[in-house]
Every structure is written in C-alpha cells, then in structure tokens.
Amino acid sequence: MTPEELSLAISACLKDAVAAGEIELSASAVPDEVRVERPKNREHGDWATNIALQLSKQAGTNPREFATILSARLKSIDGVSAVDIAGPGFLNITVDAAAAGALAKAIVEAGREYGTTTTLAGHVVNMEFVSANPTGPLHIGHTRWAALGDAIARVLRASGAEVTAEYYINDAGSQMNVFANSVYSRLHGQPVPDGGYPGQYIADLGHDVLTQHPDIRELTEVAALPVIRAAAYKAQMKDIKDTLADFGVAFDVYFSEQELHDAGAIENAVARLREQGHVFDDGGAVWLRTTDFGDDKDRVMIRANGEPTYFAADAAYYLSKKDRGFTEKIYLLGADHHGYINRLKAIAACAGDDPEANIEVLIGQLVSVNGAKLSKRAGNIIELKDLISWLGKDAVRYSLARFPADSPLTLDPDLLKKHSNENPVFYVQYAHARSRGTARNAVAAGVDRSAFDASLLDHATENELLSYLGSYPSIVAKAAELREPHRVARHLEVIAGAYHRWYDACRVAPQGDEAVTDVNRTRLWLNDATSQVLANGLDLLGVSAPERM
C-alpha cells in the first residue's frame, strides 16, 4: 500500500461518512486526497493524518468526535491493521506488513517509471535558464542555475509536463563589440580598453582566432573587428556548450537574440503590442505602458535615436515563446535580476497573456564564496570547468541541487577543492553502490527473485524503508509543482539512511552455509527496489548512480 492509495482510501471513507449523514459537510469541503504523513515517533503508527483537526470546525463538531467517526470507517480499509486517535484528534494508522511490503515488488516491476506521474500532463513549458552572455566562460555564478534549472526540467518531465530547455544568447548588444575590442587589443599586445573584458581567456580566444585567421593582425582595425567578433563568439559559445555537456546539462534550444533582430521581430513586437493598445510615443521614443500591469515605470522599447532597447528584445523574445506554443514560460534568474519580474510579467499581460498562469519567474539567490560576493576584481571567480575537474560533476551538481533556490549559499573554496566525504552525494551514491553490491553477493549465494512474500518484510527497519520508498512519487510531484528539486535530494538522503539501517539489521544473502529461504528472496526484492528508487532520484538531479565506488 502506498501513501497515495491510503490517502485516496481515506478520502473515500470521508465521502462515505458524509453520504451516510454521520458527518455534516458540503461535498466540496472534502478533499480528493487526504494528506498522510510519516510520524516522527514510531509509536504514532505508520501514517498519520490531521484531517479531523482541519475539518471538524466546518462540520460543526470537535476534532476528537470527528476522528472517532472516521476511524470506524478507516479500520475497514484493506491492509489497515489499526487506527488510533491521539492528542487533539490525530488519526494514527498502522498498516500490516503484507500490505506495506507489496510495494517492494511493485517498484521493481515499475523500474525507471517508478516516481513518474501525470500530475502536470498537458503543460507545455519553456524553461529558460543560464543564458550567460557569450563573452566569457561559465563560472560558479552560472553553475547554480545550470544544476537547478536542469533538475527542474527533469522533475517537470517526470511529472508529465512537456518541457523545452532553452538558452537565450545575448549576442546582439554593444557588449559584443566590447568583447571583440578586448580580443583585438590582446592580439596586438595592448591592454584591454576601459570597460573591456579582462582575463586570460580573452588572450586564449585571441590565439584561437589567430589559428583560424593567421593574417588577422595585418588587417586594419575596422576590417579585423567583425572577423574577430564572429570567430571569438563562435569559440566562446563552443566552450560554453562543451562545459554544459560535461556538466550533464542539455539544452533543447539555443536562441539567438541577433536572429530576432535580423528577422525584424523587434519591429513586429512593437507593432503587435501597439495593436493591443499598450504602446505610446513620448519624447521621440516608443514606450510600452507596463505600469498598467504592476511595473513601477513604463519602459522604452525604441530609443529616440531609433535604436531598440534590450527590453524590446525581451518583449520580442517573449512573443516568440508564445508563438511557439508554450503555455508556460519559466525564467530562472539570479537575485540581481529580480527587478525584471514585474516588467516581464507586464510584457506577458500586454501580449494578452495571463501573467499568473503563462509566465513564471524563479529567482535564485547568488552564491558567495566565504561570504564575499563573486567579482572579477576580487579575483574569486571560479570557472565551472575548474569546479568539475576538482570535484567531479556529481558532487557539484548534487551540492547545488540539494538547496532551495531562495536560500543564500556560501561555499568554502578549500572545501570545494578537496574531494571530501562531507558532501552527502557520497552518502546517497554509496547507498546505491552498496545495494548493488548486496545484490551481486546475494545472487552469487544463490538468491533470486523467484519468490516474494510481502508479509516477511516485518522488521521495523523494513517498515521504515518501505514507507520512504512509498512516498517518493509524491515527493517528486511536489518538487515539480513547487519547482523545488532539492526535495528529491533530501528525500534520497532519508532513503539512503533507512537503507543503511536496514542493511545493518537484515541480511539479504544467507550467512555461511545457511540455506536460501523466501526471506532472502523477498529481501532481494526490497534491496533492488531501493536501488531503483535511488537511481531514479539521482537521475532527476543529473547525478550518476554508481554500481561500485
């Protein structure tokens, strides 16, 4: 019995009680699923619900009386062995071992599908993240969004959503000229101009350009710059894509801002928004009246000099997403961009969309290193490439994915550089490796999965492990709904802990020359079910599940 099945059954009992007139409630007040949770205290049964406390007031009765009526019906649920009323009106439910244990077999049979749901079926999502400017390598500041955004995309897909992961390349602005100028200067052995890009990588890019265009230094500045700009951009973009690939992050679409300009999408966007009645002219500039939709001030789209603003490109880009059929556009931005939320939402509203439903801006706090913010001047910029080579992809991804985006994160570079066991990723990965090792040993000792008797999984540690495996799908669904993949990571740590305790208490393989029994065979099912859940969960975080460590 899974917690989902139990919660559905409880809801059915509630509806029956209402229909029978035992409880006075309107039908709409009865939830379709009654949340059950795992009590911290083992004496409080396997599952507990506070539904009586929540609904008794509406029902015009007191919680304990409500609980008493409901518990009489809950006892008749197949697989429920006891129902107790505790404290102010908690219902503590105990499930018999056979009903709980059946889950082990179900998980193994579901395989990679276990944990996937259809809770977000029908959602067509555009998930934009990273979108780092192509003027330099990815660094630790981008790493959080890469790890988080990719995990969110995976969790959404696991919940049935259709997700396109997208990277917006800001390849149009004046920054690209600054970028080209910087490379040009380094090519000629000159210091980069004021406001240019410092850093060794600029010189390295210069070398790249030089190998492709050996005579580049002979050209005049005017002739050389466009060539440099194109070649350096290409090389830098390749570097970014390679790094992301090493990090296990795959984008479905790399979207070029320049192509928006070239296709006339900016003018088109202005015209469309004007049609909607939200564009006005003032002081020679063209404005979008974003204040109609909660922005602090109206935004310029076309400057008085005729040049479009970055904001205009944003609007055109939004319309592109809309035209491509995405009902939900998710933006993952750093906290330094939180001022964009209102104007992005206003764009959606001006385009005739519902800013509540069709656009979602997720803001993540910036990563700091030893309390200092990251800056080129402070010299504490750490490239993603370096992080991966120091720690490995798995440790980096896991340690960033196990925290919610809105928690400020402080990293210690010394700790980062040493490959330490302090990272819980090893705890989880080890649990997986250990379960695989256990299976290998069991098979070698003649244990197979030819028999399964769920009632034999009656040890306290088995009860605990089964309950955590059982709540895994709802954790994934919750993670998708809230865009919080860290919930999956935390739950994996809980499962790993329960597995290690079970491992210590219950052997799978027979000891010495003992005969193989159904206890061994049934435990192998549970062992393999745990491997499966850990592997499925780690995959959602983009972390590997090793057979050996």
Add this chain to the structure above:
RNA sequence: GCGCCCAUAGCUCAGCUGGAUAGAGCGUCUGUCUACGGAACAGAAGGCCGGGGGUUCGAAUCCCUCUGGGCGCACCA
C-alpha cells in the same frame, strides 16, 4: 527613499505551505568491529527557530513592527 529575498545547533543547511518531543550532514565525545565493502550503524553533548507584538485548539511556518545581512531601482546589456 521605494521594492524583493534572507535570518533555525559551533559550521553548512533542511523543516513536506499551521501539527505531536524543531531535524540532517560536518565538527566534538562514546560505543559497534572474526564485517552480504565501515564512504556504515548505535548513542551523547549542542536551540528563547534574530527581538517584540498579534491571529487560534496549536506558529520556525501566517499578519504587523523593529534589528541585522544580500540584491535591485537606465532612452546599459
């Protein structure tokens, strides 16, 4: 000045949107140890959940306020 985010164990952080005695990892201390790989397990110490009010059966969680941090307020990109 206005706005958004944050404050929980010595450190890094969870806390399932209001539930039972606030948790984990690391660090410190003590055990398990002829072992299906110990990267493990059991236990101890460590907390006025930043301060103060409020809401109710019940608050780390919701509301108000103060304090202390981070970030943002362009015809830049």
